[in-house]
Amino acid sequence: xxxxxxxxxxxxxxxxxxxxxxxxxxxxxxxxxxxxxxxxxxxxxxxxxxxxxxxxxxxxxxxxxxxxxxxxxxxxxxxxxxxxxxxxxxxxxxxxxxxxxxxxxxxxxxxxxxxxxxxxxxxxxxxxxxxxxxxxxxxxxxxxxxxxxxxxxxxxxxxxxxxxxxxxxxxxxxxxxxxxxxxxxxxxxxxxxxxxxxxxxxxxxxxxxxxxxxxxxx
Numbered sequence: 492x493x494x495x496x497x498x499x500x501x502x503x504x505x506x507x508x509x510x511x512x513x514x515x516x517x518x519x520x521x522x523x524x525x526x527x528x529x530x531x532x533x534x535x536x537x538x539x540x541x542x543x544x545x546x547x548x549x550x551x552x553x554x555x556x557x558x559x560x561x562x563x564x565x566x567x568x569x570x571x572x573x574x575x576x577x578x579x580x581x582x583x584x585x586x587x588x589x590x591x592x593x594x595x596x597x598x599x600x601x602x603x604x605x606x607x608x609x610x611x612x613x614x615x616x617x618x619x620x621x622x623x624x625x626x627x628x629x630x631x632x633x634x635x636x637x638x639x640x641x642x643x644x645x646x647x648x649x650x651x652x653x654x655x656x657x658x659x660x661x662x663x664x665x666x667x668x669x670x671x672x673x674x675x676x677x678x679x680x681x682x683x684x685x686x687x688x689x690x691x692x693x694x695x696x697x698x699x700x701x702x703x704x705x706x707x708x709x
Contacts, residue, residue: 601644627667638669
């Protein structure tokens with residue numbers, strides 16, 4: 492006769508194998524959905540902060556490049572200024588610029604009245620100039636004997652004034668134009684007063700003709 496084994500332990504063992512262990516529990520009260528307002532704002536803030544950092548880095552590099560470019564430009568300007576200064580003639584060889592002075596007249600008059608400010612600039616320049624050209628003008632609209640006479644008399648009055656002030660008469664050339672070549676609107680009183688004038692062209696450097704400027708052919 493076979494020995495009988497106790498049945499109860501076997502039943503308990505089978506029961507424990509049929510029921511798997513329970514998974515760990517999670518406290519649902521601490522869980523937060525990923526799409527909450529706070530989470531979205533946090534992600535947006537992080538992205539904006541990263542974008543700001545990138546912009547700041549780019550701005551720093553751009554500012555550095557601009558400063559380097561400005562420094563190079565300043566150095567080149569200094570080099571150019573030195574070259575220009577080296578190529579410039581000494582002060583003793585510099586020729587003053589040519590100038591044009593205007594002296595105006597009353598209607599129908601050749602009576603000369605040179606303003607003091609014009610005289611102070613004109614006379615020293617004219618005394619040292621190798622050439623002075625006088626151009627008598629009127630506010631006439633057509634050539635006539637009267638307009639011709641006034642234009643010529645105005646140029647002559649200016650010549651006499653310069654000669655009396657010590658200008659060499661051999662350096663003075665006179666010309667006149669009775670009508671046209673107006674410098675202002677001849678349809679207004681102010682424009683006509685401006686057009687009644689003598690132009691005094693003071694040449695510190697003599698004009699060069701096309702023949703003089705052309706190179707000699709071999």
